[in-house]
Amino acid sequence: MTNTLLHPTRRGLLMAGGAGLLTAALPGYVAAQAAPIKIGFQLHRTGIGAAYGRWYERTAQAALKAINDAGGIAGRPVEILFEDDATDPKRGSEVVDKLTQSDGCDLVMGTLFSHVVMGSAPRAGELKVPYLVCSEGYHVASGALNRWTLQPGITDVRAQISTMAPWVSQNLGKKVTMVFPDYAFGHDHRDFFTAAIQAQGGEVIAQIAVPPTETSFTRYFPQIPAETEVIYHVMVGPAVLTFVKELGEFYGTGAKPALFGFIDSLEAVDTATPGLEFLEGSHFWEAHPRVKATDAGEHEAAYRAAVGVDDNGASVSDAADVSTYSHMFSTWETLYFIKQAMEASGYTGPADRQKLVEAMEAITDLPYGIERPQGAKRFNGKTHQVFGSQHISQVQGGKLVKVHTTTIDEGLYEDAVDYTTMSF
Amino acid sequence: MTGGGVKVWVLHLTLIAALFAAQFLLSPYHATNLARIMVLAVFAMGYNLAFGYTGLLSLGHALLLAAGMYAAGLPAQLWGWTAGPAFIAGIAGGGLVAAALGLLALRTAGVSFMIVTLMFAQAGFLTLLYFAPITGGDDGFAVAAASRTLMGFDLSTDTPRFLAALTIFAIGLCASLALVRSPFGRTMVAMRENEERSRMLGMNPFTVKLAALTISGLYAGAAGAAYAILFGYVGASFATIQYSILPMLYVLLGGAGTTLGPFLGALLMFALIEAATGITTAHQFIVGAALVVLVLFAPKGILGTIRERWARWLS
Numbered sequence: 001m002t003n004t005l006l007h008p009t010r011r012g013l014l015m016a017g018g019a020g021l022l023t024a025a026l027p028g029y030v031a032a033q034a035a036p037i038k039i040g041f042q043l044h045r046t047g048i049g050a051a052y053g054r055w056y057e058r059t060a061q062a063a064l065k066a067i068n069d070a071g072g073i074a075g076r077p078v079e080i081l082f083e084d085d086a087t088d089p090k091r092g093s094e095v096v097d098k099l100t101q102s103d104g105c106d107l108v109m110g111t112l113f114s115h116v117v118m119g120s121a122p123r124a125g126e127l128k129v130p131y132l133v134c135s136e137g138y139h140v141a142s143g144a145l146n147r148w149t150l151q152p153g154i155t156d157v158r159a160q161i162s163t164m165a166p167w168v169s170q171n172l173g174k175k176v177t178m179v180f181p182d183y184a185f186g187h188d189h190r191d192f193f194t195a196a197i198q199a200q201g202g203e204v205i206a207q208i209a210v211p212p213t214e215t216s217f218t219r220y221f222p223q224i225p226a227e228t229e230v231i232y233h234v235m236v237g238p239a240v241l242t243f244v245k246e247l248g249e250f251y252g253t254g255a256k257p258a259l260f261g262f263i264d265s266l267e268a269v270d271t272a273t274p275g276l277e278f279l280e281g282s283h284f285w286e287a288h289p290r291v292k293a294t295d296a297g298e299h300e301a302a303y304r305a306a307v308g309v310d311d312n313g314a315s316v317s318d319a320a321d322v323s324t325y326s327h328m329f330s331t332w333e334t335l336y337f338i339k340q341a342m343e344a345s346g347y348t349g350p351a352d353r354q355k356l357v358e359a360m361e362a363i364t365d366l367p368y369g370i371e372r373p374q375g376a377k378r379f380n381g382k383t384h385q386v387f388g389s390q391h392i393s394q395v396q397g398g399k400l401v402k403v404h405t406t407t408i409d410e411g412l413y414e415d416a417v418d419y420t421t422m423s424f
Numbered sequence: 425m426t427g428g429g430v431k432v433w434v435l436h437l438t439l440i441a442a443l444f445a446a447q448f449l450l451s452p453y454h455a456t457n458l459a460r461i462m463v464l465a466v467f468a469m470g471y472n473l474a475f476g477y478t479g480l481l482s483l484g485h486a487l488l489l490a491a492g493m494y495a496a497g498l499p500a501q502l503w504g505w506t507a508g509p510a511f512i513a514g515i516a517g518g519g520l521v522a523a524a525l526g527l528l529a530l531r532t533a534g535v536s537f538m539i540v541t542l543m544f545a546q547a548g549f550l551t552l553l554y555f556a557p558i559t560g561g562d563d564g565f566a567v568a569a570a571s572r573t574l575m576g577f578d579l580s581t582d583t584p585r586f587l588a589a590l591t592i593f594a595i596g597l598c599a600s601l602a603l604v605r606s607p608f609g610r611t612m613v614a615m616r617e618n619e620e621r622s623r624m625l626g627m628n629p630f631t632v633k634l635a636a637l638t639i640s641g642l643y644a645g646a647a648g649a650a651y652a653i654l655f656g657y658v659g660a661s662f663a664t665i666q667y668s669i670l671p672m673l674y675v676l677l678g679g680a681g682t683t684l685g686p687f688l689g690a691l692l693m694f695a696l697i698e699a700a701t702g703i704t705t706a707h708q709f710i711v712g713a714a715l716v717v718l719v720l721f722a723p724k725g726i727l728g729t730i731r732e733r734w735a736r737w738l739s
Contacts, residue, residue: 097457101451101453115563115564115660119659121566123655126580183553184553184556
């Protein structure tokens with residue numbers, strides 16, 4: 001009898017060696033499977049976008065918890081690394097760099113302000129890292145950016161504005177005077193709404209551009225033509241309260257045109273704030289109704305509870321802390337979009353980034369569910385832009401009450417770019 | 425050349441050599457940041473020539489940075505200019521706007537000069553917003569990849585970008601040192617120290633200050649153009665007051681009236697922000713507190729204090 005321990009056979013040695021190799025590799029394999037997916041979040045924690053940033057962070061944290069509680073992404077836990085960009089394009093570009101190269105994030109997401117997106121996207125393209133923005137800007141779908149930049153969580157300003165025109169012309173009036181800030185955000189409204197209302201047989205009879213440094217608006221109001229049926233206003237920033245107050249004083253208690261605005265003016269602001277009484281009865285675009293609608297979807301309550309928002313759209317811990325409800329859902333939906341694309345592409349690490357973008361481009365229908373509490377969406381892989389429904393709310397008793405919802409189809413427009421034909 | 429002169433040139437050339445070597449030692453992330461710092465340091469060097477050496481406390485240098493940025497970025501965007509011509513246009517843009525600004529603003533001095541330069545910069549910022557269809561307004565625009573090439577080198581990639589930033593920085597630094605050690609450099613300092621006495625000695629303060637401001641504009645223009653080409657973005661935010669304050673902080677931190685101060689200030693400020701963001705979300709508080717400490721305990725900046733106490737040969 002041969003002692004195989006002292007005199008091992010060649011087959012025995014090979015088997016033992018193979019087993020050893022497998023054992024040695026196992027911890028690495030297990031570790032790779034368990035290693036968290038790291039998502040970099042470019043956050044407007046300071047600067048002009050801080051109010052949005054605060055709620056973007058809370059919403060993203062809530063979505064992160066929901067995703068991890070349900071098993072993470074492809075069985076791997078998920079981490080988010082938040083980094084302040086000070087709402088500044090130069091710092092934004094540096095933050096993309098830091099999150100990608102220093103922190104080792106798999107992708108970067110979360111940017112809201114358009115100029116930060118414009119300043120950061122080139123660096124994302126250079127680093128070849130997916131850059132998923134939550135910005136509303138038309139910059140993605142216009143073709144101004146690159147193959148690595150996508151906007152899957154929120155509709156863009158062109159779609160939002162265009163879908164408002166039919167309802168405004170049919171319900172408020174056809175002769176519109178626009179009052180808007182004299183920079184890109186206001187210019188988008190000026191250009192897209194003017195064209196959209198003309199298509200409805202209406203007309204913009206005056207365009208009043210207000211310089212961004214203006215703090216008092218009374219001298220602009222005499223420019224509003226007397227025959228105006230609708231005032232379309234999109235003033236933003238701290239001066240908006242003064243704007244509304246002075247507009248109210250200008251018209252007094254006499255007859256006034258109907259008012260239509262975008263909730264961007266009053267995000268994180270309570271519509272019952274003293275001084276805003278003049279807005280009573282006026283209408284606003286909302287992406288996601290701040291005050292829970294009576295016909296809200298079945299996942300609305302769970303979403304609000306997860307984020308910590310009450311039925312009025314304020315923090316459950318502080319009723320004066322009003323959320324940026326019409327924008328912040330985009331971070332939630334973007335995280336679920338990432339999950340869907342990573343799982344579809346079999347993403348394992350940064351080497352699969354190109355495959356991940358291709359998987360994102362292949363996504364089309366995004367049905368309503370807890371993954372998309374704002375509503376069903378349709379993603380256009382060619383333009384990297386998502387499309388969805390919009391809402392119109394009326395201020396009633398100081399609260400926003402939803403009165404109309406558009407279809408996804410109303411917001412569609414012809415493609416201006418095909419990113420899928422661009423190289424990576 | 426005096427012993428001090430040799431030492432100071434050796435020090436500057438050693439820094440340039442060390443920066444060249446740094447690209448091989450640093451990670452791509454830190455090397456890219458160093459390229460950013462060198463571009464910002466060029467901007468601060470220009471500010472230092474106006475403020476640190478000539479005594480012109482401007483609050484309008486963002487206008488000059490943006491002039492260079494748009495003078496380089498717009499031809500690239502509109503007519504597809506490549507990096508070389510676009511960069512030259514950027515330098516010229518910064519210099520021309522500085523000369524025009526100087527012709528008007530140098531009729532004033534002191535606090536009035538600060539306010540007038542601030543107003544011109546604000547007017548420049550609003551002009552960029554007003555002509556949004558061309559300038560891209562506050563959103564700005566990304567510079568096309570084709571315009572970011574120089575003699576076949578893709579400046580959007582790590583090594584060519586670093587070397588381009590280092591070249592611009594090295595030329596700027598050596599020119600700055602040569603300038604401040606030249607007779608004209610002494611004249612600039614004379615303006616800062618006692619304008620009336622220099623006038624009595626036959627100098628023309630207006631001409632000297634105009635020349636100093638124009639040279640400062642050339643530096644700011646070079647930095648703006650370099651940022652547009654190397655980092656691929658042009659935007660109106662670079663024309664805001666924040667970018668007039670930044671070079672002042674860099675210069676004050678590193679040492680006003682020292683040639684290496686702007687680089688040291690830009691480097692430390694960048695590092696301070698990087699370190700502070702890793703510690704707390706209130707990183708701007710840390711940066712502010714550090715500056716307060718600096719003003720209280722080293723009002724001449726780091727190199728200014730070193731020169732005063734230990735190394736009087738520093739330029």
